[in-house]
Amino acid sequence: MIGFLHQTLSGLATGAIYAAVALALVMVYRATHHLNFAQGEMATFSTYIALSLIQAGAPYWVAFVLTALFSFVLGFALERLLLRRFAEAPGLTAVGVSIGLLLIFNALSGWLFGFTVKQFPSPFESGGVVLGGLVSAHEIGMVGVTLIVLLAVYAFFRFTPLGLAMRAAAANPASSRLVGIRVGRMLALGWGLAAVLGSIAGMMVAPVVFLDPNMMFGILLYAFAGALLGGIDNPAGAVIGGFAVGVIENLGGAYLVGTELKLTLALIIIAAVLVLRPAGLFGRIVVARV
């Protein structure tokens, strides 16, 4: 029984990692209706920036805020300078460009910061054993941060005029432009904010999985799974999806199918959900008139 509790809690902790990255994916999807495959590698790159700042002597939270700002500028600039040029191109082009960015950022991280596994500090270290060693202080802090970010994203889209404008720009660019929304700027803003969410996820994840240029490679797979399970256009759904994937994976691996097939099990469940509910568990079904 205690083993079961352990597996569930450790699944929730891992799920928080997936949820944090899934949120960034949702952000970019809501703003542009595209998926950004480079989200994970951009987040890793930002995390290296944070580590460099901390090593240069900046206090943790100062480095945290500076990194978030840097990531915003990076995401914003990428959209304005690069992705803008492919705005009229077919959807597949956007996928190709984002995979290209994935490779570029991965190589850049390795080239600039080396391939050695590095430790990343946690702001939540207590030193002591929490809950009898069931979860670490950092994992609790990470779940907290993920939930705060989720609330912020939800409130942003739901209650602010800017959030409304961004949703409008993504849903119907032509009409949005007619009512005076600067659609191009909204898209860039979406990329910038997604990069911020990614960098926060990176800084939360790195103390758990350690920082190396391929840190996000596996995580991104699971985050996609979580986001699709919950609904790619629904922040709350993506977070629940992320947690669900973490727990399913742990319990399935420990009690049902063994560790070799735990990812397969999670993916089968997701495929089943998508067959029955293509928009995900919490996604809205979009009906488009053609």
Add this chain to the structure above:
Amino acid sequence: MWTRRTLLATATAASLAPLGRARAAAMPGVTATSIKIGNTNPHSGPASSYGAIANAEVAFFKMVNDQGGIGGRMIDFITLDDAYSPPKTVEQTRKLVEQEGVAFLFNSLGTPTQTAVRAYLNSRKVPQLFISTGADKWADPEHFPWTMGWQPSYRTEATIYAKYIQHEKPSGRIGVLYQNDDFGKDYLLGLKDGFGAAYDRMVIKEVSYETTDPTIDSQVVTLQSSGADVLVTAATPKWAAQTIRKAAELNWKPLHFMSNVSVSVGSVLKPAGLENAAGLITGAYLKDATDKRWDNDPGMQQWRQFMAKYMPGADLTDGNHVFGYGVSVTLMQVLKQCGDDLSRANIMKQAASLDNEEVPTLLPGIRVSTSATNFHPIRAMQLQRWTGSTWDLFGDVITA
């Protein structure tokens, strides 16, 4: 019908007949004054820290040449960058064999990379000598008589752990955490070799992980819940560090054996927490350049003199330099035994006839031995324990 190819072959065979002229033709890469040796290594890319090995070898052969070469021949050592990428390894290896015309390949690095060229080199009968990988499959003289490793294989290492456990903790309940690939599975095989019929009784839980798994928390929890009090971890550095830390977080203190690819202080123990790793055990076969006990050791003094003269400014704490020196000394013994017959067949034959050779950078009591059926040059290790600040050798040398 005579095709051009058969004609050529006949012509070659004919020219081989008179012994005097045959020498040059039968000894590719060798002239009266030189011998050409090839090598591929990751001088760039994610594994580029291993490039230090090839750098040490370049310096070593320069030293040999300064001292008059081997049997009057100068060594022409060519190391090419494959960036640890198998397709590049194939390209560079073919270049070395077909364009440079090397006599043989020496100490090329990497399991996936060397796997990619093993069939090619064996079909062309080019020695793939003392390659830098711990996989056990290189010792297969029946199917791949032109391939041989050098360091103790992962399987040998695991067998040594099993022997120690059987001796020191015969009632231990063993859990194994392994990477789900050839590397991790070699450890399972080695434990089976070591425990024999007792394996099923001793090993109570085997748990695997994939390199795509972001964390291995779940696996560590499973192992702890199984009631294991001995843990053998066959993991690469990132997951090794996670395992050490998670066990500490769970306040679980098994007798912990760690694969010796993942015991670097900088890339494993520091991230995991130096204190968390206290008590960790691993196998060693090389002398550690940072260990004070070797300060007055003649073998290591010889190595230090070499480093000072031929690699000034290089990092003296980097074990890759110690490794490169040791494997080069072994090659010198092979070439010495070859005498004037530096044909590929004789080089391979002599590599498989090493008799208890001493190597200055190997731990005392660990010797290099091979035979026509034993392609495992090093089959012994000594255990060492992490005290929280240093690795401390203990017990006798254990032979698998």
